[in-house]
Amino acid sequence: MKITKIAQQKKNKKRFSIYVDDEYRIGISDELLVKYDLKVDDVMPQELLDTILVQEEKINIKNRILRSIQHRIKSTYELEQRFINDGYDQGMxxxxxxxxxxxxxxxxxxxTRAYINDHTNINPHxxxxxxxxLKKKGIPERTILEMLSKRDEKKVAMNYFNRKLNKLCLKDPKDRRKAVNRLLNRGFTSSIVYEIVNERIKTEHDQ
Known part of the structure; x- marks a missing residue:
């Protein structure tokens, strides 16, 4: 097999169409064109063609991953599952x-650090x-717990209370239930929730 034509693609100037024995065989990136130093009249063994096809697929996966993480940082597990579901080879x-x-x-x-920071300062949980x-994202529990140990969960819960629930009168059972449910629904432990609520009730009584 011999390369008979190399044509730059009109819709993407960084991609080239390779013709072997006057028939279109593959579209490749400029990166691979340079890497394998492909030229018209070069012999194209099947082994080389297969290698280029694999490399082209890997470049395609890489570019899709890079586009994906532009919008939101993702874990390796999330990316792996997404591309497996899209039909890509798991090995690649x-x-x-x-x-x-x-x-x-x-x-x-x-x-993990960014997620914890966001859910500490921006959207407290x-x-x-x-x-x-984070476990759903494939992050090991040990890693998560180690990083969580460095933050003061009660302080986070108190800051959220002061920002969002400070107008509630906790001596009122209805308001008290509302405060407890809001804090529990955001994933704060029950011991911290009731500790904060009881402290606030005591403060209200002292006023």
Whole structure:
């Protein structure tokens, strides 16, 4: 087999169509064109064609991952499951994810810290909620608990109470139930919730 034509694609200037024996065989990126130094009249063994097809698929997966994490940082597990569901080969997916992890582009620890920070300062939630959500993203429980141990959950809950529930009168049973339910629904532990509520009731009585 011999390359008889290499044509730049009209819709994407970074991609090229490769013709072998006057028939279209494959579209490849400029990256692979340079890497394999492909030129017209070069012999194209089937082994080389198969290798390029694999490399092209890996580049496609990589580019899709990079586009995906532009909108929201994702864990390696989330990405793996998404691309498996899209029909990509798991071996290729794992290779690409490993490469991006080694390059520092994917970082589960960084994702975990960012998630905990967001759910501490921007959208406060309790440790129980954070643990549940991060485990769904494939983050090991040990990693999550280690990072959660560095934050003061009661302080987070108190800050949320002061921002969102401060106008409630906790001497009123209805308001008290509302405060308890709001805090529990955000994943704060019951011991912390009732500790805060009881402290606020005491403060109201002292006023």
């Amino acid at each position: 997916i794992d290779e690409v994810i490993d490469d991006l992890t080694n390059e520092g582009i994917l970082n589960n620890d960084q994702l 309790g440790n129980r909620h954070i643990l549940f959500e």
